[in-house]
Amino acid sequence: MDGFNFSTDVLVRFAETDAQGIAHHASFVVWLEVARVAYLTEHAGGYQGIRSQGFEALTTEVHVRYHRAAYFDDRLTVWARCVGLRGARFSYEYAIERENELVADGHTLHAIVDASTRRPTRVPTWFAEAVARAEA
Amino acid sequence: MDGFNFSTDVLVRFAETDAQGIAHHASFVVWLEVARVAYLTEHAGGYQGIRSQGFEALTTEVHVRYHRAAYFDDRLTVWARCVGLRGARFSYEYAIERENELVADGHTLHAIVDASTRRPTRVPTWFAEAVARAEA
Amino acid sequence: MDGFNFSTDVLVRFAETDAQGIAHHASFVVWLEVARVAYLTEHAGGYQGIRSQGFEALTTEVHVRYHRAAYFDDRLTVWARCVGLRGARFSYEYAIERENELVADGHTLHAIVDASTRRPTRVPTWFAEAVARAEA
Amino acid sequence: MDGFNFSTDVLVRFAETDAQGIAHHASFVVWLEVARVAYLTEHAGGYQGIRSQGFEALTTEVHVRYHRAAYFDDRLTVWARCVGLRGARFSYEYAIERENELVADGHTLHAIVDASTRRPTRVPTWFAEAVARAEA
Numbered sequence: 183m184d185g186f187n188f189s190t191d192v193l194v195r196f197a198e199t200d201a202q203g204i205a206h207h208a209s210f211v212v213w214l215e216v217a218r219v220a221y222l223t224e225h226a227g228g229y230q231g232i233r234s235q236g237f238e239a240l241t242t243e244v245h246v247r248y249h250r251a252a253y254f255d256d257r258l259t260v261w262a263r264c265v266g267l268r269g270a271r272f273s274y275e276y277a278i279e280r281e282n283e284l285v286a287d288g289h290t291l292h293a294i295v296d297a298s299t300r301r302p303t304r305v306p307t308w309f310a311e312a313v314a315r316a317e318a
Numbered sequence: 319m320d321g322f323n324f325s326t327d328v329l330v331r332f333a334e335t336d337a338q339g340i341a342h343h344a345s346f347v348v349w350l351e352v353a354r355v356a357y358l359t360e361h362a363g364g365y366q367g368i369r370s371q372g373f374e375a376l377t378t379e380v381h382v383r384y385h386r387a388a389y390f391d392d393r394l395t396v397w398a399r400c401v402g403l404r405g406a407r408f409s410y411e412y413a414i415e416r417e418n419e420l421v422a423d424g425h426t427l428h429a430i431v432d433a434s435t436r437r438p439t440r441v442p443t444w445f446a447e448a449v450a451r452a453e454a
Numbered sequence: 455m456d457g458f459n460f461s462t463d464v465l466v467r468f469a470e471t472d473a474q475g476i477a478h479h480a481s482f483v484v485w486l487e488v489a490r491v492a493y494l495t496e497h498a499g500g501y502q503g504i505r506s507q508g509f510e511a512l513t514t515e516v517h518v519r520y521h522r523a524a525y526f527d528d529r530l531t532v533w534a535r536c537v538g539l540r541g542a543r544f545s546y547e548y549a550i551e552r553e554n555e556l557v558a559d560g561h562t563l564h565a566i567v568d569a570s571t572r573r574p575t576r577v578p579t580w581f582a583e584a585v586a587r588a589e590a
Numbered sequence: 591m592d593g594f595n596f597s598t599d600v601l602v603r604f605a606e607t608d609a610q611g612i613a614h615h616a617s618f619v620v621w622l623e624v625a626r627v628a629y630l631t632e633h634a635g636g637y638q639g640i641r642s643q644g645f646e647a648l649t650t651e652v653h654v655r656y657h658r659a660a661y662f663d664d665r666l667t668v669w670a671r672c673v674g675l676r677g678a679r680f681s682y683e684y685a686i687e688r689e690n691e692l693v694a695d696g697h698t699l700h701a702i703v704d705a706s707t708r709r710p711t712r713v714p715t716w717f718a719e720a721v722a723r724a725e726a
Contacts, residue, residue: 195620195623195624195627196472196473196478196623196627196637197472197478197480197620197623199472199473200468200469200471200472200473201468201471201472201473201475201476201525201526202374202376203473203475204473206468206469207347207377207380208344208347208348208351208469211343211344211347211380212344212603212605215344215603215604215605216603219603219604219663223663228663229604229662229663230662230663238338240338240384240387241343241384242383242384243381243382243383243384244343244347244380244381244382244384245379245380245381245382246379246380246381247378247379248376248377248378248379248380251376251436253473254473254637254638255627255631255636255637255638300387331484331487331488331491332487332491332501332608332609332614333484333487333608333614333616335608335609336604336605336607336608336609337604337607337608337609337611337612337661337662339609339611340609342604342605344605348467348469351467351468351469352467355467355468355527359527364527365468365526365527366526366527389609390501390502390609391491391495391500391501391502474646474648479619479649479652480616480619480620480623483615483616483619483652484616487616510610512610512656512659513615513656514655514656515653515654515655515656516615516619516652516653516654516656517651517652517653517654518651518652518653519650519651520648520649520650520651520652523648523708572659
């Protein structure tokens with residue numbers, strides 16, 4: 183997938199389908215999170231690394247476009263890249279594929295906050311550096 | 319809420335929270351659907367009415383902006399309006415409030431398909447008329 | 455429903471259905487929790503009351519028997535009673551009905567723990583008394 | 591794990607946690623299903639194999655005992671065995687481990703039904719034979 187260095191796979195669970203016989207559209211939002219967590223595990227010490235330093239990453243925006251239905255037991259590849267770090271904020275962009283066919287794409291926006299005060303706080307340098315290396 | 323004629327309430331379930339101590343962002347996507355279903359029940363014979371005539375309404379796009387965290391047991395008011403019917407397509411716009419404070423807003427896009435062929439099909443006239451009355 | 459003093463209603467959400475065209479069996483487990491929360495709201499100051507005093511109620515066992523399928527948009531009545539308080543432990547028993555037809559029944563076991571130490575702690579007297587009144 | 595020939599791993603998703611900071615108890619019910627699906631993929635042509643022959647496997651009972659909390663990003667091993675095939679019915683037994691520590695155990699009961707009539711139908715011979723081989 184052009185422009186993406188990272189992907190992780192998900193297998194559509196039966197619990198994630200709905201009475202239309204397809205994966206429910208809210209399931210995709212969870213898969214984007216699964217991809218972010220896998221990305222952080224590979225590149226930045228895991229989301230627990232962020233949390234253990236007293237930060238939380240909030241999700242402030244979600245945008246998904248559904249191009250094709252996904253079905254039970256489909257193996258989907260979720261491509262993710264982290265872009266646009268500035269101050270407390272950063273974004274992810276995504277493309278979800280099934281056998282080289284685009285199933286969905288989208289983006290999310292996030293803000294780093296101090297876990298105790300819930301106030302936005304500058305993205306830690308080590309995180310920005312890890313993302314810069316991952317996206318180089 | 320300016321510009322909205324319809325709302326329904328949801329009470330944040332414990333199962334909808336996450337380890338950040340707030341409602342998980344994917345839960346909001348489900349609440350938008352709850353609001354669409356309640357809207358159709360009030361205005362257009364229910365979603366089952368659409369399904370029983372051999373149609374399905376697919377969700378082709380979801381966009382949510384999160385302005386404030388929602389918490390367990392919060393009573394949220396989900397305002398919804400149906401806009402932009404054209405051919406097989408229509409949209410919903412939403413605002414989620416807690417005691418007159420904006421918690422989130424967003425929109426979804428949908429396409430009516432024939433349930434057996436899964437091909438887009440013109441929004442039925444009775445549905446377009448029901449929406450026109452609801453949004454008048 | 456014989457032997458139950460309390461019930462709350464849930465409307466089956468589309469997101470709670472699966473590709474069998476019925477409510478997914480894990481959704482019922484969430485509805486039992488919805489009923490416990492509603493029970494506590496009515497009888498014991500709400501689950502937030504328990505949490506605000508430094509306690510958490512853990513779920514240590516879940517048992518559900520499914521007698522009939524539930525469908526999208528079904529209105530289900532979840533009957534719940536709290537029984538067997540002893541030390542840190544208590545149970546709930548449930549029956550889920552649709553128009554006087556038994557859809558599912560089951561029980562859950564719970565333990566009160568100190569929220570900071572996560573160690574079991576005696577059910578607070580005010581809680582035991584509220585339950586005794588509710589089940590009288 | 592004594593008596594089990596099959597296991598599959600799950601990584602606890604952030605969306606599966608709750609405001610107690612642990613995996614929500616309903617998430618475990620979904621993981622049991624993930625294990626059944628993986629079991630069928632390995633041993634009996636997959637759940638789609640059952641569905642493509644016009645059968646559905648309904649879940650008629652779920653029982654889970656929670657021994658320890660599971661946390662975000664925990665890697666859990668879900669052991670599963672299929673037992674007690676008789677007529678239209680069969681069961682699964684489960685043990686969920688984290689690094690050789692028992693986190694939860696339980697069982698589920700199932701009934702094979704004809705997908706169109708929803709009536710119980712004898713477990714197909716090829717399925718019974720595949721299970722017999724798997725559990726030998």
